[in-house]
Amino acid sequence: MTQGTLQHERIERRALEEEMRESFIDYSMSVIVQRALPDARDGLKPVHRRILYAMLEEGMRPSRPHKKSATVVGDVLGRYHPHGDGAVYDTIVRMVQDFSLRYPLIDGQGNFGSIDGDSAAAYRYTEVRMTPVAMDLLADIERDTVDVRPNFDGRLTEPVVLPCRLPHLLLNGSDGIAVGMATKIPPHNAGELLAAVDHLVANPQCDTDELLARLPGPDFPTGGYIHGRAGIESAYRTGRGRLDMRARVHVEEGRFGKSSLIVTELPYQVNKTRVIGQITKLVRAGRADAITDLRDESDRDGIRLVIELKRDAKPRKVLATLFKKTQLRYTFGVIMLALVHGKPEELDLRAVLGTWIDHRLAVIRRGAAHDLARAGDRAHIVEGLQAALDEIDRVIDIIRGSKTPAGARKGLLAAFDLTERQVDAILAMRLVRLTGLERDKLAEELRTLRAEIARLTDLVEDETARRGFLRAEIRELAQRYDDPRRTEILDDDTEFRLSKAGGGEAQLVLVSRGGYVKAQPAATGGGMAGAEVLSDRQGDFARHAFLTRGAHTLLAITTRGNAHALPVSALPRGTRSSRGRHVEEFIDLELGDEIVALLAAETFADDRFLVVATRQGHVKRSALSEYANARSAGIIGAGIARGDEVVAAFVTDGSSDLLFATRSGQAIRFPESATRAMGRTARGVKAIDLARGDVVVAAAAPRADSDLLVATAAGYGKRIPFTEFKVQGRAGKGFTILPERERTGSLVGFTEAHDADEVAWALSDGSVESTSAASVIRRSPREAGRPAVRLRAGVAVEAVHPMHSGRRARTASPGRGQTGELPLRETPSDGEEPQAELEFETQDR
Template sequence: MSSDIPQSNPNTAADIEAVRIEDEMEQSYIDYAMSVIAGRALPDVRDGLKPVHRRILYAMHEEGVTSGSGHRKSSSVVGDTMGDYHPHGDSAIYDALARMAQDFSLRAPLVDGQGNFGSVDGDPPAAMRYTEARMSPIAEELLADLGKDTVDFQPNYDDRLEEPGVLPSAYPNLLVNGSSGIAVGMSTNVPPHNLGEVIDATIHLIENPDCVVEDLMEYVKGPDFPTGAEIVGREAIHSAYTTGRGRVRMRASYEIEEMGDRERIVITELPYQQNKAKLVEHIADLVNDGTLEGVSDLRDESDRDGIRIVVELKRGALTDVVENQLLEHCLEKTFGVINLALVDGEPQVLDLKELLSHYLDHRREVVRRRSQHDLDEAEERAHILEGRLTALSNADDVVERIQEAADRDAAKAALREAYDFSERQADHIVRMQLGSLTALEAEEIEAEYEDVEAEIERLETILGSDAELDRVITEELREVQDEYADDRRTRIVEDYGTVTREDLIPDEEVIVVMTENDYIKRMPASEFDAQGRGGKGIIGTKLKDGDRVSAVFRANTHDYLLSFTNQGYVYRLKVYEVPEMGRTARGKSAINLVDLDDGEDITAVVATDDLGEEECLTMVTREGYVKRTCATDFENIHSNGLIATRLEEGDELVDVEVTDDDGDLLIATQQGMAIRFPKDEAREMGRSARGVNGIKLTGDDAVAGLVAASDDTDLLTVTENGYGKRTPMGEYRTQSRYGKGLKDIKTNERNGRVCTVETATADDDLVVMSEGGQIMRTRVGDISTVGRNTMGVTVMDLDAGDHVACVDVLSGSD
């Protein structure tokens, strides 16, 4: 037993090297990472191919599966590639083969496929036993002159065969077809480009080696994706070409088609690598969950002729809004450009000039080596032809010497001694047939010799002149361009900014309703048709128990709302930020939009799209203080509000109007008094000022509202019990401020107190809303024009216990 135990080697301990495990792990991981980077994931800058693609094409080349041959089973191509050159899984090889056959993945497909190689719907290719493949014509340009010592070869994985380390590549394939891959700690994503543009830029670089990237961009306009569509903006393209990185925004192409009284949006081209089936499903989900409104039908009518996704719109739907919603949610994608490629085996991020320069360096080396190979062959042929011509000139003597020789070797020796032939020449002459000694044969050899001499001179010129070498490269690039270039598919459009939420909101007039408990909503003004004066109106909002309507006003969805509170603060929000809801909806709590304190209520709202420097916000308080503040003081309103005016203890802000420097102001009180005075008597003050006295109040009277007075309008007064009147503004004479004013309307048990005042014309509409949520729209012209100090007429028929909450005027143009 003991004799079977291995004896320890006394030298073993000395052969063991102690290393830190973290150092060994680090080095091993680096070795693995570099193996992945160089051997699998990243393309070579010279031919734009990863090893798997290069090996597939080389295997097809070796097996004669070219564009002129018949198609070969894909499984055969995969098997040859895997067995001879690429010792990895067959599925990985087939995936690479299939992608090279997809005209929606590569700008210039390298494989001519027959069968199902996948689709833009994300369908996988059929199994490799069902599909067939051969090289496409343009793929052969990558391997042209491969047998002329143009590139270095290396042993395959088991040293049985040799494979090229790079292909000669007659055109810049990395830019034309792009590449994508994820390595260890890095990734590449080179977009495809137009072949003609890339070749034009390459030739420009040959002729102008000191040019800059911007010069090359005169030729390479941007990526040219096989699926067409659009690129939005040029800034990202410039970044990608100058730094090697950029985020290109792609957009689907679509058309608006008429279909009777409706329209439809037809999507005809998709962004690169967008899954069509998932896009249609996503649009359907957006329609179902209410995000995308106005769509009546969705169909995919795509066929072999191209993409056609039809989005039919409902009657009356706003096409621009649906279009913008589609752009925001579905029709735009970003392509993150990372021009990372292997340069001398090391990964580098390259700009456009560097990409083309490295390709040109490779191509110059290829043409130089090819020329040297052809020169060596031409010189060898010229040497042989020189011997044949000498033999033909001395045919009788040459034949006689060969006949007298004992064997071939003796014949060759005799010829070399007599005519100073080389070993190769003598061997060739000895092997010549007698038929080649004819006069016609001699003429053909002399003509061939002249051609070979001319070819030698041409090749020596190429090898001796960099300019001639570049001329050859340029000429060959032009030949490839003439044969394979086509028109650009992807259009580049100007970037007018990203689609914002505001772009998705239709530009329309709305009615905004607020309640005392700070519920708020908006409704289209078109929902409320004008009724005759004295009607009950319709339900305008549903209220919680104990809540009452506090404000109603007209605005445009793209207006800014300046919301003033009873405590003298102002908040700003866009009208479209107010939730749109139906007439019977309660609304949403305004606290989600405006950060109100306890006891703080919105008492006045100004709707405006843009306030100019010549305009002022004129404010009046319940106790009669008035002031004007320049509108520009309200440009920067924080989310937590801004002080609009200083209030005395117990006072509240009641009304705010936008005014200019001309005309007068008119303040009305709850007990029916009104005073009109020049605006300049209420001078401009800062936001923190209290203001000046505008009207003298008696008893428990309080201010009801404020208007900018103009003699070409009427003063419309509405009371809390639903009565009102309009009186020409000229009947209110101008006084000095801080007087008692004139009697405007009789306030008694029938009328109740004045609710508010507005300026209006007969062509305008009046919107009246009650505390109980009833709303009515009526023509101002239906309200009789009467003098001051009158009772007025019924404007709105209110239920018992209900009162007018507020009114607003819609101008005749709304």
């Protein structure tokens, strides 16, 4: 090394301990601030914030098509995040997973992993776009609501924090490990969280007890239980606590008196494959001898882990062992650590919510100031234009007398009390602005601007106004994001619940035309064809099938208007090959009464309606909540006049069109809203004006895109698109859909049908003919149908039904429904037990 080189070198002597200490502190703070801990204001780490901001710049909004994940990874790395692509894509994957985030921030297409621990596909295969929740975190960012800073190379700017209309730190929680510290914040339910925030905004001095009354505890995306409230209170009061999480488990009775433990929900962040391995290890080690089999019957609809037990095993004792030795019981250690003003702080509940509220108030003030400046600028221009219009002749003379635009500009400035910007706007004004209508528009715009300026000034200067604005914003968000709680909280002194057969698992409920009913695990119903589950009884067939859960209740509506409740949990559990029991074994029917329809309801909501149609042409609509107290003995479901009877019943969402058809071939379609909601015992109003001797044979609320397969007594049929039925007023005579009734015979009913459906034609001799819906010709109401089934002499068609297989069963939640004919009227002969399937009358459309 030369002497010149030594002269230019800068050598500083330092103690090794001091250098190590300062370097370690610098590194630690870099990890804490730039990677590991979320900001208390928006609940995001830098990588999450940069991903969302890059997606916003790329236009990947919820209403736009998905784009390749590789696009996002490349944009984030090239513009904002100088780290590895693996870290970015792993973050994107977690933001997509609905079992990781309570409210996912990214909507993904493709394989993004599973709760079993399966890895996501490479980012060249998957596609993403933002969710509405992400858009609310970014809302108003273009209005100068947050600070920005240069990116890593100074070419671009990125936000320091997002405006964050939602209290995201607690909404989705956060996990992170830094140097010497860690954060672990659980997710919460949006409705409960916003209720607590709203109370704190309105009452800044409230105590933690008042917040606890509105925010009972965390709500994990995977459901399960939190056993005990002590850990929740500790976390909310001190920032630290331990939550005892447990899986949701119930008992099902199987064959030969053997029981099974059914796991349907796991604790948050527990890997199902690991749990299976732990149970298997216990059995092999001889520490769980009561377990004879372990099956994973999970599917896309949810988790179902079946743990079969010996006949004499005690389920509660086995479960206690599993809770002790496996992750069916898991502890979530809450550490509410986040960055406040760039420094890590451990926060209690009031501090977390208060930090977000202060941030939102600042965002609202900055946004209002931004809008105020723009409104004031526009008002300034409009005032100048109005002043010019008031003296338009002088303005025109000055402009015409000027040799150059610059001269006109100087002339206007000298002649009027205007600013340079106002003069520029006048010179750029089009001649059309001289019309009276345009002058009125300017005056109206100025009035609107002045009112907006007053409102924005109030927001900028008055914190009370800002708090009122924030509360209105919170109420709007609560309406959009409020959803049912998934995680149930049990009191400390409450014994862990182990319910029998009915938990929350998906069940396939089957009912035959003859009225036999059973329920079986939904996982065992795949690929089951209707013909495979028919009974030996002639004329019985697969009538209905729907997917439901143990919490559902079946409502049986009878011809006399009674409503009987039948919990799904009370139905006999069966296998694919088992035969159910008759539905009348579970409800108390009056002598001579018959079931018209079976409807499924998970909740008896005010925004769902039970519509009842009678043979004499009346219709009644009641809120489903009116039937919440129904019992097996029955309650009055509808007031029925003497000589009349219920012919159809179905559940709607309040916005359907109703269709009634009569024996003579008349049909009427009218909006459901034409029938006001009535009390449960009301008789209803007239739906169709019947001719003498005519009666209603079918009624429904069909889907708008469906075909109605119309059947006649002589075996004729045709499919009429529902759109062909014109909408009329209620209580009219309707229009004819059987133009040649003398030849085709009277109308016996209709049913919704699509090309892939099978249709059963019930005949007067007790037999059944089946055809495909595709074989029935499509016609308009004015055209005649064609023979659809071949009939023997003296035999007529009595009803038409859809034939559905278990694999095509739909989720039975209260939505738009259909009921055509009179199902479940036939009584099987003694000694016959038909196997049943049916698609229920209430199904989400």
